[in-house]
Amino acid sequence: MASEGGSPGIKAPAPSAREPARRRPARSPRASKPSDPVDAAGEALFAAVRAYNPKTDEARLRAAFAFGREMHEGQTRRSGEPYFTHPVAVASILAEQRLDDSTLITALLHDTIEDTKASFAEIEKRFGREVAELVDGVTKLTNLQLSSTHTQQAENFRKLFMATSRDLRVTLVKLADRLHNMRTIGSMSPEKQQQKARETMDIFAPLAGRMGMQWMREELEDLAFKVINPKARTSIIRHFARLRRESGDVIKRITADMRKELKEAGIPAEVTGRAKMPYSIWRKMQEKDQGFSRLSDIYGFRAITENEADCYRALGAIHQRWKSVPGRFKDYISQPKSNGYRSIHTTVSGRDGKRVEVQIRTRQMHEVAEAGVAAHWSYRDGVRAENPFAVDPVRWISTLTARIDDEEDHDAFLEAVKLEMYQDQVFCFTPKGEVIKLPRDATPIDFAYAIHTRIGHACVGAKVDGMRVPLWTRLKNGQAVEIITAEGQTPQATWVDIAVTGRAKTAIRRALKEVDRERFIRLGQELVRVAFENHRRKATDKALRTAAKALAIDSVDELLARVGANELSARQVVRLIYPDLTPATGDEIDGHRAVVGLAPDQPHTRAPCCKPVPGERIVGITWRGRGVVVHAIDCASLVEFEEQPDRWLDLRWQEGQHKPIHDVTLDVTIVNDAGTLGRLCTLIAEQSANISNLEFKDRKPDYYRLLVDVELRDAEHLHRVMTALEAESDVAALRRHRDPSRAGEALKG
Structure with a gap:
């Protein structure tokens, strides 16, 4: 039947047909009492139409009212109300929009062809060809099983849009029909309520929004929400x-x-x-x-x-x-x-x-x-109404269906339909017209990797609708995106923060690990240098060649790359060359004697703004009555002491193995997936590091950003932890967190 809210039951309903109405005993035709709810609703409708259209053909409206009531005589809705109250309510919704007589008559008759003995020919004879075609169009829309399987749904969407393209008023009546049925959905079974609510949320509410009827979209969404998630x-x-x-x-x-x-x-x-x-x-x-x-x-x-x-x-x-x-x-x-x-x-x-x-x-x-x-x-x-801002429906519907009416592939058709209807997703086109589905806030980088990993790796720029745009541009529905590539291009580390899709982030991280050999070599050089200098030795080429030979490694560069990638520790390299310099097991340096260069019993505190660790170059700033605050040499907070050289102390860390008591804050972005946070904690624990605090800073649908305080021995220990985390595929971004605003915290208390 043309209305989900109640079927008169004259015909056997389809498997997912609307709520069947019940037939009451027939009554002899007679004038209705003034208190009859159907007549009262009709008079209210006629009065509303006269208010905005004094030239309305009220006789024609009354004739449609009488014909529709006669056709639905004896039918009731599940609530027990006369069935004809529903078509009158649909017409009243459209009258609130001040629509023309033909649309209102269609609303009054929209169920007659489907569920009564009325025919297309009879409606055409009584009310004209225009109304008959509109009623027939609403009937065909109603017969679409929009909650069916994927392939069937694609074909039903196609029919819906083809019907819409003939006369948009068909869709207006159908939306009003659905709105009234959602307003009175309480009489349906719980299963049917859920089905209709989902259908409303997925199809009719977005369609109303796409047509600019935002008030109707909001009410449809709220009515569906009341059923789907009442709590x-x-x-x-x-x-x-x-x-x-x-x-x-x-x-x-x-x-x-x-x-x-x-x-x-x-x-x-x-x-x-x-x-x-x-x-x-x-x-x-x-x-x-x-x-x-x-x-x-x-x-x-x-x-x-x-x-x-x-x-x-x-x-x-x-x-x-x-x-x-x-x-x-x-x-x-x-x-x-x-x-x-x-x-x-x-x-x-x-x-x-x-x-x-x-x-x-x-x-x-x-x-x-x-x-x-x-x-x-x-x-x-x-x-x-002569409104200069009212869009021409013929032109509007032609732009709506231009991309989809010739599409034969079901999946591509659905993609194109959703592009037009759903505002919370992003559907963009390739230069060949293919539709790429992306999450909202996606960027050209996500678009490139959605096409192919090779395209993503080689991306150097993008054009959106023919205009060159930055790679961090947020894409919008319907835009045409062209990815510019270059031979020899490799992903940049900043792309991980720009991309929003898991596919793009994973591909970028993997590529970065492959092209990071030079970075690992440089990092290995620094770690080995620090490790040797802690024992007052130099990491000469000869010493490193000796270590590489002892470890059966082909070259010094390969040795350094393994140290930089945390496959080998710098301390192991030192032990190979100078085994006697390695501190004995259990001979750990405690926090009170960790820093060299202080006066006897002079108190010191690690600066909370930079949190230096053993192995890093440090400097002390004296505070009267407070002792010394130890900063990393590159701490941004030191700028304010540039004009006070008398307060600076040249300090260094004590040689040897320090206790794991030096906390460092890591800024970590992880994929929002089950078990990811647990794996993060396990990775840190496997590096013999302890988590002292964990704070969530940002929660998104696809990722979490958090600050993790980790207790470490030294810079090498820090490097091992960070390398282990960077190698984890679910870690999207990682950096050491320093906060200059905390510089004064060391002096509190």
């Missing part, structure tokens, strides 16, 4: 209630402030505000991995002005009064969306530092923003 929705509503009790009516206060600012600036404007919908809040919580209390932009405000110039004046007044949030400004007036949407979006820090979103538009822009593509059929005072 989460209830929790968010309770949070809002508690927030209002604690902080009062924030919306009322900010609205008043904004009205005052615009009035003082001489800008006539209507200002309204509201809390964002529960599903919108929940989705933001999932994306940011944050609790409700940490979200800031949970309120939205709208300023409707008299003309376009006032929109920009209002923007200036708002930014003068409140601090704008960088990266949260969009001007859809100068660059409208394809569905005709025009508005200015900005986010500002309002009262108590709360972020609020503000939309600024004219009245005509607001009408299109509310009705979307449907604004083309809107009436006012009996004539079609």
Whole structure:
């Protein structure tokens, strides 16, 4: 049947048909009582249409009402209501959008061909060819089993878009039909509710959004969310209630402030505000991995002005009064969306530092923003509304279907459809027209590796829609991306931070390990130098050749590369050449005598800003009554002491094996996957290092960033730990964390 909400049961329903309606005993035709709910709904509908279209053909509307009621006579919904209340409710939803008579008549009759004895020919005879084709189109849309298998779903999407391409009003009626059924979904079985809610969330809500009917998208999402995750929705509503009790009516206060600012600036404007919908809040919580209390932009405000110039004046007044949030400004007036949407979006820090979103538009822009593509059929005072911002539906639908109506491959077709409908994903095109699916915020680097690892490795640049862009550019839906490659190019270490997909990050890390031999050799040289100097020896070429020969290694470079890659420790090399210099087991240097160059009993503290470890060059800064603070020679905090040379002490670490008591902070980004954090801790433990503290700094859907405090012996021990972590495929980024702002902590207490 054409409506999921209740089938009259005249025909056997399809396997996933709508809720079957029940037939009541037939009654003899007679005039309905004034209190009849169907008649009351009808009169309310006619009054609503007269209000915006005094020239409506009310006789024709009443004829459609009477015919539809007669056809559905005796049918009920699961709730027990007369079935015809549903078509009337669908027509009323469309009347709220001030749509034309033909669309309203289609709504009243949209179930008649499918579920009653009415035929296409009879509807054409009574109401004309236009209405008959619209009703037939809605019937065909309803018969699509949109929750079917992957291949069938692709074909059903194709049919949906082909039907839409003939007359967009078919889709408007279908959306209103689904909205009313979701409003009354409680009478369905729990299984059917889940199925319809998922279908609504996956198909109809995004379609409404794509057509510019944002109000309908939000309501459909919220109604589906209420079924799919009722506990989460209830929790968010309770949070809002508690927030209002604690902080009062924030919306009322900010609205008043904004009205005052615009009035003082001489800008006539209507200002309204509201809390964002529960599903919108929940989705933001999932994306940011944050609790409700940490979200800031949970309120939205709208300023409707008299003309376009006032929109920009209002923007200036708002930014003068409140601090704008960088990266949260969009001007859809100068660059409208394809569905005709025009508005200015900005986010500002309002009262108590709360972020609020503000939309600024004219009245005509607001009408299109509310009705979307449907604004083309809107009436006012009996004539079609002349809104210069209403998009031509024929042109809009042609751009929507241009890429998909000739596509034969099912998978490619679905990719193309989702590109047009789903705003939370990124679908981009290769120069050959192939669709590449990526997560939101993906970059050209992710795009390159999604095509082929070889393309990713050789990437040197990218063009988006023909324009050269940086590799860190965030891609958007529908963009055409061309990757520029060069022979001999290799991945850069910074790419790991730029890429967002696991595939790209893994491929980059593997490639970096392959091309890092030179880096490992240089690092090995430094580690060997430090190890030898700790015993007052020099790492000469002859000494290193001797060590390489003793270890059956072909060359000194190979020896150094193994030391740099943590396959061999610098201490082992020293032991091979000077075994007598190695400290005896258990002969460890404690923290009190770790530093050489201090006066007897002079207290010292490692600087928390740089946290130097044995093996690194160090310097001391004296503090009257506080002793000495030991800094790494390259510590950024030392700049403030450049004009006080008398406070500097030349220090060095005691030779020998130090105790593992020197904590160092590591900044680690790991893939958000089961067991990754456990493996990270295990790797550190395997290097005989202890984790003293762990703090999460950033949580994203695909990765975690955390600070890990590790207790170490010396610089070589630090290197072993970092190398072991870098070799782990689930570690996306790793660096030593130093915080100059903590320089003064050594003096506390």
